[in-house]
Amino acid sequence: VVEDVHFTRDTSPQKIGRKALARCFSDIAAMGGRPTAAVVTLGLPAEFSPELVEALYSGMRDLASTWQTAIVGGETVRNPAGLFISVALIGLVQRNAIPTRSGAKAGDAIFVTGTLGGSLAGKHLDFEPRLAEGQWLSQNFSIHSMIDLSDGLAGDLRHILEASGVGAELRRDSIPVSQAARLRARENGAGKPPLLAALTDGEDFELLLTVSSHDAVRLLDAWKEKFPDQKLTCIGRIESQPGLRLRDSEGLKTLSVHGYTHFS
Amino acid sequence: VVEDVHFTRDTSPQKIGRKALARCFSDIAAMGGRPTAAVVTLGLPAEFSPELVEALYSGMRDLASTWQTAIVGGETVRNPAGLFISVALIGLVQRNAIPTRSGAKAGDAIFVTGTLGGSLAGKHLDFEPRLAEGQWLSQNFSIHSMIDLSDGLAGDLRHILEASGVGAELRRDSIPVSQAARLRARENGAGKPPLLAALTDGEDFELLLTVSSHDAVRLLDAWKEKFPDQKLTCIGRIESQPGLRLRDSEGLKTLSVHGYTHFS
Numbered sequence: 001v002v003e004d005v006h007f008t009r010d011t012s013p014q015k016i017g018r019k020a021l022a023r024c025f026s027d028i029a030a031m032g033g034r035p036t037a038a039v040v041t042l043g044l045p046a047e048f049s050p051e052l053v054e055a056l057y058s059g060m061r062d063l064a065s066t067w068q069t070a071i072v073g074g075e076t077v078r079n080p081a082g083l084f085i086s087v088a089l090i091g092l093v094q095r096n097a098i099p100t101r102s103g104a105k106a107g108d109a110i111f112v113t114g115t116l117g118g119s120l121a122g123k124h125l126d127f128e129p130r131l132a133e134g135q136w137l138s139q140n141f142s143i144h145s146m147i148d149l150s151d152g153l154a155g156d157l158r159h160i161l162e163a164s165g166v167g168a169e170l171r172r173d174s175i176p177v178s179q180a181a182r183l184r185a186r187e188n189g190a191g192k193p194p195l196l197a198a199l200t201d202g203e204d205f206e207l208l209l210t211v212s213s214h215d216a217v218r219l220l221d222a223w224k225e226k227f228p229d230q231k232l233t234c235i236g237r238i239e240s241q242p243g244l245r246l247r248d249s250e251g252l253k254t255l256s257v258h259g260y261t262h263f264s
Numbered sequence: 265v266v267e268d269v270h271f272t273r274d275t276s277p278q279k280i281g282r283k284a285l286a287r288c289f290s291d292i293a294a295m296g297g298r299p300t301a302a303v304v305t306l307g308l309p310a311e312f313s314p315e316l317v318e319a320l321y322s323g324m325r326d327l328a329s330t331w332q333t334a335i336v337g338g339e340t341v342r343n344p345a346g347l348f349i350s351v352a353l354i355g356l357v358q359r360n361a362i363p364t365r366s367g368a369k370a371g372d373a374i375f376v377t378g379t380l381g382g383s384l385a386g387k388h389l390d391f392e393p394r395l396a397e398g399q400w401l402s403q404n405f406s407i408h409s410m411i412d413l414s415d416g417l418a419g420d421l422r423h424i425l426e427a428s429g430v431g432a433e434l435r436r437d438s439i440p441v442s443q444a445a446r447l448r449a450r451e452n453g454a455g456k457p458p459l460l461a462a463l464t465d466g467e468d469f470e471l472l473l474t475v476s477s478h479d480a481v482r483l484l485d486a487w488k489e490k491f492p493d494q495k496l497t498c499i500g501r502i503e504s505q506p507g508l509r510l511r512d513s514e515g516l517k518t519l520s521v522h523g524y525t526h527f528s
Contacts, residue, residue: 001341002341002343002344004344005341005343005344039352041305041350043266043350075350077265079266079269079348080266080269081343081345081346082345084307084343084348086305086307086352088305088338090354
């Protein structure tokens, strides 16, 4: 995470530290893994206080201890332009239960956890990485493909589609738009419509996955029992025809929007 | 490695990539380890060319393949202020042959590989990490303590002394001053005297180690056979009295100089 890209000078340093680690946890979650050890590189501007470093680490440590992950090393360097934190994380996966981006098959049901859009309003700093969910999913179901949403639903789903050589149809009314995305649209009349925010806002850090349609109902039932307070929503299906389409009351249209682009 | 700290905009990107990885190799070397897998975070300024990224990775890849190390993943982020590369490296060590900083004992002989000082003249961009040497040392000798020289001999030896709770006496005439340190002093009359450069210049990336005095001659003999083209020099001894002292023709004086300080 880099100053003025992933946080600003006003962000609480605990939350900066937490976010740096939580992003990596989210990647491990998307492979159904269990994090074990982290290595942290801290880039510090010329003027910094020991309290800043303490607070960054306290944010990382709190989250690390929740998931029994050890911060085992790293390096501290000068970075004249501002603060950055780079975390490398080691995790363990069950050898024969590793979801990838490339296993989606025509006919698969597409699921997403939580709600989407508007993460910048606050969630990007205190989201819960879906580690428990990712492990449970990969251990109990044949997950054809899985990814964590960091670039927005439209962008990350395209990563799965491209890696798997398939297309997808989403149902407009099924997409779980977050309260934050709705609020932001209401507060700013000229802003992003909530559906567009849910499709393209970055940093949701939810899980997007596909399973055989045959498993879909069983998955939803078991999920409700296991994670009664967490949403899991079926938002569409994988199709053999390439491309990303959205079905609404007026019919089917090709979705041209992409997710967040890092270098625009 | 961070732009304007470890390299400048003029540095060849192959050499920047190589240096980022070689520094980590040097850390693994100091524990007698064998590198296996690297994770690379690239921070890229707003304007960058694909050729830059290609060249950075080509520098890393060349060195990685020499040491049969896989670059297994990482992340790319925007960094408005300039280029940085953060490498996390996994390596394997023999369980019962891991030299640390804390095992130096009074009476130990202190050794250093190569020559010291003046690395900024060029060596910092194309040094050979002492992996073969570190593995051979830890597998064939009881290495009481070892560290790689990144902050300068005086600074890094102090790390060993503090971690081990001991002191040391260096022999001035034994310190292997590099040709680069001598040249720089000659070119710039007001510059650092060569001995001071050898004691305090950063980024030598040589190995500093201590062994029982009983092993010292056997080590030197075996080294000459194994690494005939590499220098290994005995530069002094560990003593129970804390502090760092330098013996020259005029007697013994306390060394107050430190190595390179990252935040000065």
